[in-house]
Amino acid sequence: LGFSSKDDGTYWMQWEDFCQFWGYVGCVDFGISIFSLKPPLMPDADRLSPLKSCLLGCCRFWCLCHGARYLFLSHEASDEHIERT
Secondary structure (H helix, E strand, C coil), X not given: CCCCCCCCCCCCCCHHHHHHHCCCCCCCCCCXXXXXXXXXXXXXXXXXXXXXXXXXXXXXXXXXXXXXHHHHCCECCCCCCCCCC
């Protein structure tokens, strides 16, 4: 499994312990569409932040196909609620 003892944010818990301490696991389903695209955030202290944000946003939209993906592969969030058993 490639275990390393360094602090990399990975957390492990036995299934029995998980069931003892947690009785519910929630999952958030949110919609993704062309209207959910936002420009990247940049630090306010940098005077070039608006330009960097615009360039990075355009690069993601056009070069990484975020625009086409969000437009054609959109996902509507479900209104379904699953009750705990």
